[in-house]
Amino acid sequence: MAACRTPGRKSQRVISRDHRVASPSYGRVHSFVYKRGKGCWLWDMDGRKYLDFAAGIAVMNVGHSNPEVVSAVKKQLSLGLHAGFPDFYAETSVRFIEKLFSLLPGFGKAFLTNSGTESVEAALKLAKWSSGKKWLIAFDHCFHGRTMGSLSMTNSKPVQQKGFGPFLPVKHAEFPYPYRSKLDDESLTERCIQSVVKRVKEVKGDVAAVFVEPIQGEGGYVVPPAGFHKELRKLCTEEGILLCGDEIQAGCFRTGTFLALQGFGVKPDLVCLAKAIGGGLPIGAMVAKKSIMRWPEGSHSNTFGGNLLACAAGTAALDFMKKKRLGENVKNVGKHILTRLEELKERYEIIGDVRGRGLMIGIEIVKDKKSKRFGIEERKKIICSAEKAGLLMLPAGKSVVRMCPPLVLTKEQADKGLEIFEKAVKSV
Numbered sequence: 001m002a003a004c005r006t007p008g009r010k011s012q013r014v015i016s017r018d019h020r021v022a023s024p025s026y027g028r029v030h031s032f033v034y035k036r037g038k039g040c041w042l043w044d045m046d047g048r049k050y051l052d053f054a055a056g057i058a059v060m061n062v063g064h065s066n067p068e069v070v071s072a073v074k075k076q077l078s079l080g081l082h083a084g085f086p087d088f089y090a091e092t093s094v095r096f097i098e099k100l101f102s103l104l105p106g107f108g109k110a111f112l113t114n115s116g117t118e119s120v121e122a123a124l125k126l127a128k129w130s131s132g133k134k135w136l137i138a139f140d141h142c143f144h145g146r147t148m149g150s151l152s153m154t155n156s157k158p159v160q161q162k163g164f165g166p167f168l169p170v171k172h173a174e175f176p177y178p179y180r181s182k183l184d185d186e187s188l189t190e191r192c193i194q195s196v197v198k199r200v201k202e203v204k205g206d207v208a209a210v211f212v213e214p215i216q217g218e219g220g221y222v223v224p225p226a227g228f229h230k231e232l233r234k235l236c237t238e239e240g241i242l243l244c245g246d247e248i249q250a251g252c253f254r255t256g257t258f259l260a261l262q263g264f265g266v267k268p269d270l271v272c273l274a275k276a277i278g279g280g281l282p283i284g285a286m287v288a289k290k291s292i293m294r295w296p297e298g299s300h301s302n303t304f305g306g307n308l309l310a311c312a313a314g315t316a317a318l319d320f321m322k323k324k325r326l327g328e329n330v331k332n333v334g335k336h337i338l339t340r341l342e343e344l345k346e347r348y349e350i351i352g353d354v355r356g357r358g359l360m361i362g363i364e365i366v367k368d369k370k371s372k373r374f375g376i377e378e379r380k381k382i383i384c385s386a387e388k389a390g391l392l393m394l395p396a397g398k399s400v401v402r403m404c405p406p407l408v409l410t411k412e413q414a415d416k417g418l419e420i421f422e423k424a425v426k427s428v
């Protein structure tokens, strides 16, 4: 994709070098080149300052260069980097899991990974192993990662799957997309649940797990009706199917509660986490109830899971989120942003929908409110224009602008970002 704006001289040099050596599969919208970050602010190679509403793809929940995370990493650096946790015991890694469970009551076992997709791979393997069943159910427009197991479910964009088959046996059911449905919440929920029922019947009940994002992330920050997840939970329990919550993007207080599914009043059987739980270092976890995670020694492992630096950073990040009650800030600032965006929606014809929970907010850009045709070009222009004015945001879905800032965002910073956002919308 063409860059948003003309980068500064130093930034341009890095971009040219990048284009020579980095995989062309990366999809860069921006020409921002990272130099340093602090809290909700970023600086590029040429000294330009940006307000960050992207948080390194929903990772930097505790803010960039969080002093507590940095200090924990420095302390661990002096003790060593890697213990080989899957083969040797390490207190730093155990402490991280214990800290995670202090935020996740009712889950008793964790498998540590290095990324979101690896957490999903672990979950689908555990689901298959523990159920002895073959099929997986996921949802239209879902995103669960890009390795072969998770990719078998991912279908938020055709390019992600095209040319990579064959895939694992997966059935896709309809995910409720209230803005693009003519049905009321109740009927839409019913239709989507029936779509899952249909898929289960098609494979004669041979379903190991249903994988669901509490709020679809890459698919367009799509928030299902309030009762959808409860109905899905009920169905899975009745059918003896494991419910796996992919909380990789929505979890970690992004929506106000530690798990986004908690906010929907639902407890999944398995949970996939990554992104924000490492405070910026690569770490993920797949957690399950003790009664489910009973796979035998040697059945699943890795090399870097439980890496000491990542666990030290993760423990500090989780501690910080708990201590600073980031969930409360998320609810307050998120509400403030949503209220202001609703006002903008009334004023601008190209803002079709404003939705989200906490600081997981999507703005669907359309050609006009009546036709609801996707405003693909308009969305790109808004993101580019905002970048030029010093606000970084990411796209999601076909024409959604997503706001997923660090969770330490203040109301003043939110207002500053919204001011730039409004100007960008106006310019389009």
Ligand SMILES: Cc1ncc(COP(=O)(O)O)c(C=O)c1O
Residues within 6 Å of the ligand: 115, 116, 117, 118, 120, 143, 144, 145, 146, 213, 217, 218, 246, 247, 248, 249, 250, 274, 275
């Ligand atoms: C909901 C969800 N699941 C899985 C993944 C994959 O995570 P990773 O990119 O760390 O493999 C992502 C990444 O965006 C995600 O949003």
